[in-house]
Amino acid sequence: MIHDSLLRERLVIGDKTAADVTRDISRPILNKPSTSWKVGFTLSVIFLGIFIVSLGWTLWTGIGVWNINKSVMWGWDITNFVFWVGIGHAGTLISAILLLFRQKWRMSINRSAEAMTIFAVICAAMFPVFHMGRVWVGYWALPLPNAFGSLWVNFNSPLLWDVFAISTYFSVSLLFWYIGLIPDIATIRDQVKGKYEKFWYRFFSMGWTGSTRSWARYELVSLILAGLSTPLVLSVHTIVSTDFATSVIPGWHTTIFPPYFVAGAIFSGFGMVATLLVVARKVMNYENYITIGHLDAMCKIIMLTGTLVGIAYLTEFFIAQYSGVEYEQYAFINRATGPYWWAYWSMMSCNLLAPQVFWFKWARTTPWFIFIMSIVVNVGMWFERFVIIVTSLHRDYLPSSWVMYAGSLTEIGLFLGTFGIFFTCFFLFAKFLPVINMAEIKSILRNRE
Amino acid sequence: MIIDKNLSLRNRNKMLVGIWQDEDKLMEAAHALVHAGVKVHDVYTPYPVHGLDRVIGVRRSWLSIVAFLCGLTGFSLAILMIWYMYVYDWPMNIGNKPERFSPSWVPIFFESTVLCTAFGMAFFFFWRSRMVHGIQPELIDPRQTDDYLIVTVETGEGVNEKEVLDIMRSNGATELRERVGGVQTTL
Known part of the structure; x- marks a missing residue:
């Protein structure tokens, strides 16, 4: 039976049929690239070039070209790692958790959110890998039999957990994304005309025909993968937070880190999804699929998670003072009023205060404003990691080793360059694969009960 | 043993093919066919139609x-x-x-x-699910991944072809075909 709900807005507007969905969503794939795509892609490739140059310089000279040769040994590098890995967590979280909660509005955004996850994890991986310095012996981080006596890796270390967690997370996210793509790749396979295109889409569609038997299994597999991905995401970002929390550095040694990092990941991830989709829906004419209702829902989550993160900032500040440990007290007072006060207050205003505008419906339903806010959120979350890492490390237990730290040109180039990697991948994805899950969208064309 | 043999269309008897474009009519047709004792071979849909697998008697997956x-x-x-x-x-x-x-x-x-x-x-x-990279898909119609909802019934002993086609027609099939040895003719 079909009921058109009087209370809920429709998830897809414009009275679309299944054929319309195929036509609208596969248009950018079947047609020649648009001018906006070419401009965006060229810009991304330029930034990718910056990454390659910065990385080449780093490898040629050694990581001495970064300014981390002092007590701030993590500097921009791990700041960028946590920034990207945080963004990388939201995608799977969005599709998995929203799938488990049966939130059908996820269907318009999950594909691009998952793609974002994969590209962001690739960007994130660059930083710890090249931070190793001698990256050619990077495989030492794996538990491989070796000729150095029986030198196994340290299974008690959160850094090793990270190796396992992030590689598992990347592989499982890629699988989840790919399995979700198969029916849509099959749709494109049956639409494209060119010989080579047909070959590649046929190759990746794995012979999908849309048999009900396959769909039944497919849905079960998606559900189990979502069930697995949810604790996986929580575990991975918890493990990233234990990189800090298991140390004895004032400002890091806190039990609030795991939930606070996870909330921050969802926050920054939704920020990045909003940045991408507000632009994509306009440029690719997807306004009927990614509606104002979707943006509204995303803004509500941004506000909620921003507030959670804000409460975490205030809690850790309070607990530091309440603990009576003078090192902890000093670390937090130094964050707010020391030489890096501007980073701390940027973080506070971008993450805690700015998202509060989403209490107003106007703010949640105005795309250009959401775009600006999503950038603010991204900036704020970068500053959060900068504050955690740099303010805690630049003044340690020994005042004679206190230093000031600023990223070198190479570090800045590497960071900007990762945006090149990210957007190059994203533009290629938008050209060759459907940005919106066609199969799922077709199942919700009318509000069914 | 692991591959689901039902998925292949090769070496099959004559198949009766009904095409729908409306999900609800398709569900009614599937119910009507099953109620009349017809074994539905498969239903091909561009999106998951919930509950259809139970109707046509697909067992819960292991x-x-x-x-x-x-x-x-x-x-x-x-x-x-x-x-x-x-x-x-x-x-x-x-x-x-x-x-x-x-x-x-x-x-x-x-x-x-x-x-x-x-x-x-x-x-x-x-x-x-018989899914391998590069395998040639066995499609009834290229639009089954776009907007066609396709029901197939394999003929054989005890299958009254006329009755099957009548049920399909009366339940809103927009097109009926028969498929013999890979060649389809519109009825």
């Missing part, structure tokens, strides 16, 4: 049990790995943590469990 077994394998492998490296081969004292089992190994047990479950399940899903 994949959840397979997933559990894969998870168990991953969990055991991780325990075996850490036990071999850290307890048997070369015990190391790090931060005075316990020698035989430390809770700090749990994250690795967990990650390994998830990895093996996900990939093991996906592997068996592909195998069972």
Whole structure:
């Protein structure tokens, strides 16, 4: 039976049929690239070039070209790692958790959110890998039999957990994304005309025909993968937070880190999804699929998670003072009023205060404003990691080793360059694969009960 | 044994093919066919139609049990790995943590469990669903991945072709075809 709900807005507007969905969503794939795509892609490739140059310089000279040769040994590098890995967590979280909660509005955004996850994890991986310095012996981080006596890796270390967690997370996210793509790749396979295109889409569609038997299994597999991905995401970002929390550095040694990092990941991830989709829906004419209702829902989550993160900032500040440990007290007072006060207050205003505008419906339903806010959120979350890492490390237990730290040109180039990697991948994805899950969208064309 | 033989269209008797464009009419037709005692071979849809698998008598998949077994394998492998490296081969004292089992190994047990479950399940899903990279898809119509909802009934003993076609027609099929040896003719 079909009921058109009087209370809920429709998830897809414009009275679309299944054929319309195929036509609208596969248009950018079947047609020649648009001018906006070419401009965006060229810009991304330029930034990718910056990454390659910065990385080449780093490898040629050694990581001495970064300014981390002092007590701030993590500097921009791990700041960028946590920034990207945080963004990388939201995608799977969005599709998995929203799938488990049966939130059908996820269907318009999950594909691009998952793609974002994969590209962001690739960007994130660059930083710890090249931070190793001698990256050619990077495989030492794996538990491989070796000729150095029986030198196994340290299974008690959160850094090793990270190796396992992030590689598992990347592989499982890629699988989840790919399995979700198969029916849509099959749709494109049956639409494209060119010989080579047909070959590649046929190759990746794995012979999908849309048999009900396959769909039944497919849905079960998606559900189990979502069930697995949810604790996986929580575990991975918890493990990233234990990189800090298991140390004895004032400002890091806190039990609030795991939930606070996870909330921050969802926050920054939704920020990045909003940045991408507000632009994509306009440029690719997807306004009927990614509606104002979707943006509204995303803004509500941004506000909620921003507030959670804000409460975490205030809690850790309070607990530091309440603990009576003078090192902890000093670390937090130094964050707010020391030489890096501007980073701390940027973080506070971008993450805690700015998202509060989403209490107003106007703010949640105005795309250009959401775009600006999503950038603010991204900036704020970068500053959060900068504050955690740099303010805690630049003044340690020994005042004679206190230093000031600023990223070198190479570090800045590497960071900007990762945006090149990210957007190059994203533009290629938008050209060759459907940005919106066609199969799922077709199942919700009318509000069914 | 693992591949679902029902998925292949090769070497089949004459097939009756009905095409719909409305999901609700398709459901009614499937109900009507099953009610009349017709065995529906398969239904091809561009999107998942919930409940259709039960209607046409597709049994619940064993994949959840397979997933559990894969998870168990991953969990055991991780325990075996850490036990071999850290307890048997070369015990190391790090931060005075316990020698035989430390809770700090749990994250690795967990990650390994998830990895093996996900990939093991996906592997068996592909195998069972006859999905291989590059395989030629056996399509009734290229629009079955676009907007056609296609019901196929295999003819044989005890199948009244006329009755099947009548049920399809009266339940809103927009097109009827028969498929003999890979060649389709519109009825």
